[in-house]
Amino acid sequence: MNLSFLKFHRHLFLILLLVITSIVAITTHLGTLKEASELDWFDAVGEAGITLVTLVWIFFILISRPSGKVTNLLFVGLTLTHVSMLLDFIDEFYFYTSDSAWLGTIESLPAPVGMIIMSVALYWWHQEQMSINAQLRNTERYYRDHSLTDFVTGLYSAKYMKNQLQREIINAGIHQQSFVMMLIDIRKFDSFNRKYGDQQGDTLLRETAQLILMNLRDEDLACRYASDRFIILMPNTSVQTAQTVATHIEQAIANLAFKIGNSAAAQYQHVTSCVMECNGEDEYLNVLDKLNDRMLATKHDINNQASPNQLIHSKDVA
Template identity: 30%
Template sequence: MRVLIAEDDSVSRLVLRKALEEMGYSVLAAKDGEEAWELFQKHPFPLVISDWMMPGADGIELCRRVRSLREKGYTYFILLTARDSKEDRLHAIESGADDFLSKPLDRAELASRLSVARRILDMEHRLREANEELARQKEELELKTQALEMSQEMIQQANLRFRELFENVPVACYTFDAGGVIYEWNRAAALLYGWQEYEVLTCSIFDTIIREEDRELMQELIQRVMRGDGSTVESVDRCRDGSTRYVLRSLFPLHGSAGEVVGGICASVDITQRVEYERELRALNERLESLAFTDALTGLLNHRAMQDHLAEAFARARRGEDTFSFVLLDIDHFKRFNDTYGHQAGDEVLRLVAQVLQDNTPSDSLVSRYGGEELSVLLPGYRLKDAIPVAENLRQAIAAAPNPYRQITASFGVAEYMPYMHSPSDVVEVADAALYEAKRAGRNCVRPLLGGAHRQAA
């Protein structure tokens, strides 16, 4: 995999480049953000590792520029920094950064971050392939829709020149009387349904191709035909071998010499393949939508999805419809856990905590992996006094959850929407400050904050 690095410190640049090359990566190094941007425009890279603080275009600006070239595919962007404040990291994530590497460089951490990057880039590649497949299937469906429209036009022509063309029309056609008795049956109908003409003449359509559950609807359609009105419906018909086919059924009245309605003609276009394509497309679209808003590791909502739900809850609260509370929690000493047991064990712990949250939160709540080892819970309709017991219950459930390593605990910060707040980030800021208080109090506890209290404390 090709990697672009941007680092203004020559020693750090050399160390990072050597580490990447020893891991098998093809590396191109730039001494600052501007040089990296020029290289990226010429040769887009799937992975960029950039120092945050650089003269000229810093890491944040480089990230914004990379994100502006969406047509060149997705680039996983890692910021190399000694900064570790929540505000800085939130700012970086909002600017498009995917992950962070702490300075000085730790090779084990670098390998772990790169493993995550490869998994995400692989998922993005598979999503892109799925989109291309969807586009191909859409084109096929459009072609089949055009074919269906052409078939319907042919049906209208057959109605005008019935005696001449009926037998040769490439659409399954049959005529019937007011009771549904068949009087003509063309070759296309024999191919579609498996019954030959001599087998169905003077038989009822209700004894041959119409399913029992569709009897009432078909009787109503025949009555409409006998009143001189046509109709087109999608239906499921029976075949001789017991199988079923999806059809687009068009019914038209047949008139006698005096203009009276003497019966009807039905033209059935086989749309089974189209229906199956549509079903597959719906399933793929649902899968794509799920991937776009789901954290791959835990199965929870991802940061983007939680931001969307938080914005909706904030808008409802501003309109006076409903209040809400927001909980931020952080797994205690998670980095130490990773260092002791390895990142695979860390992933297992994240999945375990995610499952505990899902099992113990109210049914109308929303749970997300907010970032790294930080998770969040949105509680619609909950005041602060109601949200605190929920958070405490979650804290106890996490501490009691069995795992093969050591006891897992988490610190919780709880905030409630207040009318003076201007944006969802205000709620997050209060919850984050409350989380900080929980950590300062020794971790493994719940700390609530009223909006504004964190500023007064500061």
């Protein structure tokens, strides 16, 4: 049993002890003890049980909750209910003169007031739990998604991309619709990594990933495929639209003034991109092979037809 919350409720236990002591002192002082023959032991045992149970409820509330409004309301409501039960229990052993008859009159008053207060407390407790549950769902979603994201870039991982690609292929086959895949490759990334180190390489990957995300639509899914390659799944998209998005991404990255450490000199990077339409007829591994072949062909065309510093976009369409 975890009793760590008890240290926050010492004042409440003190209040409870003071209330019980005061009631017992007042009733025993003003009342007259009944003869044994006048006692109804069956009622006494039943009322003693109820009185004890309310104390147990108070105890478990205080060891289960931190201090705060809800805890205080629950404590007040249960304490008032306990007062009624305690007065009713003591009434089995004492009778009061006409001057003290008010004790018997008020014994049933604290309980309904306490129940009203507890009802309010339970409402706020419900609201509290709804908020906690929402936070737990968000936390669980974060960790579930985090396990499927790439540590360096924050994009979805290749594993997650492959799962989503399989779903897109199935949906395309069922609904007779195509989707588009885009592959982006950072040019000469290996040389950059060797020259400036892995830490700068990771920073470049992160900034490149952010620029990719900034140029995508809400329905697009960006993933880090491998090393310096990124794949974007684009459902319900035409090849022309995907090429336009790819051009925007290329231009954004080409204008990124990447600075190494404390150096004021900017390093400008370029990427190669290609797009491919998929209709759901191939397995996902075949789709990835075709996409990689498309990238190799695009790079070959760039090497043969343009200088390395010229920004060129693949016009190939599957």
